[in-house]
Amino acid sequence: MSNSPIVRDALDNGLRILTEPMNQVRSISIGVWLTRGSRHETAERGGIAHFVEHMLFKGTGTRSAEDIAQQIDSIGGQLDAFTAKEYASYYIKVLDEHLPLALDVLSDIVLNPAFNPEDIEREKKVVVEEIKMVEDTPDDLVHELFTQGFWEGHPLGRPILGTRETVESFTADSLRSYFRDAYTPQNLIISAVGNLQHDHVRKLVEERFGHLKPVTAKVHEEAPQVVPKVLIRNKELEQSHVCLGTNSYAQDHADRYASYVLNTLLGGSMSSRLFQNVREKRGLAYAVFSGLSAYRDAGSFTVYAGCSNEAVGEVIDLVVEELRTVKSAPVPAAELQRAKDHLKGSLMLSLENTASRMSHVARQEIYFERQVGLDETLEGVEKVTPEDVQRVAADLFAADALSATVLGNVNGLQVPRERLDLQ
Numbered sequence: 001m002s003n004s005p006i007v008r009d010a011l012d013n014g015l016r017i018l019t020e021p022m023n024q025v026r027s028i029s030i031g032v033w034l035t036r037g038s039r040h041e042t043a044e045r046g047g048i049a050h051f052v053e054h055m056l057f058k059g060t061g062t063r064s065a066e067d068i069a070q071q072i073d074s075i076g077g078q079l080d081a082f083t084a085k086e087y088a089s090y091y092i093k094v095l096d097e098h099l100p101l102a103l104d105v106l107s108d109i110v111l112n113p114a115f116n117p118e119d120i121e122r123e124k125k126v127v128v129e130e131i132k133m134v135e136d137t138p139d140d141l142v143h144e145l146f147t148q149g150f151w152e153g154h155p156l157g158r159p160i161l162g163t164r165e166t167v168e169s170f171t172a173d174s175l176r177s178y179f180r181d182a183y184t185p186q187n188l189i190i191s192a193v194g195n196l197q198h199d200h201v202r203k204l205v206e207e208r209f210g211h212l213k214p215v216t217a218k219v220h221e222e223a224p225q226v227v228p229k230v231l232i233r234n235k236e237l238e239q240s241h242v243c244l245g246t247n248s249y250a251q252d253h254a255d256r257y258a259s260y261v262l263n264t265l266l267g268g269s270m271s272s273r274l275f276q277n278v279r280e281k282r283g284l285a286y287a288v289f290s291g292l293s294a295y296r297d298a299g300s301f302t303v304y305a306g307c308s309n310e311a312v313g314e315v316i317d318l319v320v321e322e323l324r325t326v327k328s329a330p331v332p333a334a335e336l337q338r339a340k341d342h343l344k345g346s347l348m349l350s351l352e353n354t355a356s357r358m359s360h361v362a363r364q365e366i367y368f369e370r371q372v373g374l375d376e377t378l379e380g381v382e383k384v385t386p387e388d389v390q391r392v393a394a395d396l397f398a399a400d401a402l403s404a405t406v407l408g409n410v411n412g413l414q415v416p417r418e419r420l421d422l423q
Contacts, residue, residue: 006361006371007198013214014186017205018361018371019198022354028099028194029354030201031091032110033362035189036182038162039085039155039295040219044169047162048178050083051127051170056090057081058119060112063105065119071105079105083160086295087366093355096195100204107208110183115172124167131161138407139287139306142241146302146405149231150245154224156298184215191362194354223297228403230415239286240309240408244319244420245302246401251294251367257380258388259292259301259396265331265339265389266290266322267303272339273322274303284311284318296367301396309409316404316415323402323422327393330386343381348374399423 009017038049059065072079077094090110094102134140144159151157161167188209192201226247249259267274267290278288285307293300307315331339351357351374364371402420406413 008365008371009198009202011185011206011210013210013212015205015209015212016189016365017202018189018191018365019196019201020193020357020361021196021198022194022357025195025354026095027093027354028096028102028192028196029091029093029358030099030102030106030190030192030194031089031358031362032106033189033191033366034088034110034182035086035187035366036219037084037086037088038158038160039221040182041155041158043155043158044166045162045174045178046158046166047127047160048166048170048175049088049182050160050162051123051167052113052175052179052182053081053083053088053090054123054127055115055120055175056109056113058123059114059116060108061114062112063108068105068109071101075101077102085156085160087363089359089362091355091358099196099201103204103208110188111209111212113179115175115179117172120170120172120175124170127161127167128164131159131164131167134159134161138235138237138239138241139304142243142405142407143302143304145231145233145407146243146245146403147300149229149405150226150300150403151224151298152227152229154222156224156295181215181217184217185209185212186214186216189362189365191358191365193358193361221297226403228401228420230403230417230420231405232410232413232415233405233407234409234411235407237309237408239306240312240406240410242305242307242312242315242319242407243302243405244316245300245403246396246398248292248299248301248396249294250297250299253294253299255388255392255395256294257377258384258392259299260343261336261339261381261384262326262389262392262396263290263292263301264343265335266326268339269342271342273326274305274319277322278305278315278318282318284308284315288315312406312408312410312413313415313419316419320402320420320422323393323397327390327397327422329390331389333386336384336386336389340381340384344378347377347381397422
C-alpha cells in the first residue's frame with residue numbers, strides 16, 4: 001500500500017492529473033482541485049472564492065441545480081466541495097463504472113457555471129446565514145477571532161466566508177471576472193483514487209478539459225508578520241472559550257515532523273499533557289486540545305480550551321506552564337514513542353479510504369509538487385529525537401511569542417503580557 005504507483009501527468013495546457021489505483025475497492029473518488037483560495041483575494045472581495053464554490057452548484061449552461069443533484073443521486077454518488085485558504089476542491093465518489101458520468105458532471109460544474117443573477121441574490125442570503133452561524137458557534141468564533149488578530153491585515157487572517165458587506169457586494173460580473181482569472185488549466189489539478197486505470201482517466205480528462213487555453217496570471221504571495229496580542233471579547237455565554245497560539249512552520253519546513261510530534265504530545269491525544277493536566281487531573285475544561293495549521297509560507301500552533309468563566313485565568317496559567325516545561329526538560333522516551341505511534345497510527349488510518357487518499361495526493365502536489373510517500377512520512381516521524389522536540393519547542397515558544405484570545409462572559413478579565421511569558 002505504501003509503495004503505491006501514483007502517476008503524475010499533465011495535459012499540454014498545464015492541467016495536472018494524479019491517479020492512484022486501489023484495486024481492492026469498487027469505488028473511485030475524483031476531485032478537481034483549484035490552487036487558489038481565500039488568501040488570493042483582495043480585502044474588498046473577501047469571500048469570493050467560497051461564494052463562487054457555492055455558485056458552481058447552482059447550475060451550468062445545460063444543467064439546472066436540480067439536474068446536477070438528480071444525476072449524482074441516480075448513480076448513488078456523493079458530490080461535495082469546500083474552500084480553504086490556499087485551495088478549493090470539488091469532488092465526487094462513485095462506483096467505478098460511473099466514472100465517465102461523474103467526470104462529465106464535475107467538469108460541467110467547474111467549467112460552465114451559469115452565474116444567474118437571481119441565484120446569486122438567493123445565495124447571498126444563504127452565505128450571510130452561514131457567517132451568522134459562526135458568530136453563534138463560540139468554539140469556531142474564538143478560532144476565527146484568534147486568526148484575524150494573529151495574521152492581522154494579511155489575507156491569511158481574513159475569514160474564508162468573507163463578511164456580510166463583502167458578500168452582499170458581489171455581482172455576476174465580479175464573480176465571472178474572478179472565475180475567469182482563477183479557474184485556468186495551470187491552477188487545476190485532477191486527483192483520482194480507486195479502481196481505475198490511469199490512461200482511461202487521462203482520456204476522460206483530456207476530452208473535457210483539453211480545450212482550455214493556458215492563461216498566465218501570477219498571484220502575489222507575501223508571508224504574514226505576526227505581532228503577538230491579547231484579545232478579550234465579552235459575550236453572554238455559559239462557558240468561556242480560550243485560544244492561545246504561537247508562530248509555527250510552513251508546510252515544507254525541515255522541522256515539520258518534530259512539530260507534529262510536539263503537537264501530539266502537548267495536546268493531540270487523550271494521553272497528551274494538556275488533556276491529562278487540564279481536564280483529567282483538575283477537571284477545569286471539558287475540551288482542551290492543540291493543533292497545527294500550515295500554509296505555503298506560514299503556520300500557527302494553537303491551544304484551545306472550553307472552560308467555566310471563573311477558570312479562564314487558571315487554564316491560561318496551566319497552558320503557559322506546559323509550554324515552558326516542554327522547552328526546559330527533555331521528553332521521556334516512553335512518552336515520545338507514544339506520541340509517535342499515535343501520529344503514525346492516525347495517519348495510516350486516515351488514508352484507508354479513496355476520498356481521503358484522493359485529498360492527500362492532491363495536497364502533496366499543491367505543496368510539494370511531488371508525492372511524499374507514506375514510508376517517507378512515517379520515517380520522518382520515527383526519526384524525531386527528544387532533542388529535536390526540545391529545540392523546536394524553544395524555537396516556537398519564544399519568551400514573548402504567545403497570542404491569546406478569550407471569548408466569554410469574562411467582564412473585567414485582565415491578561416497582562418507577563419502572564420503569557422514563556423521564558
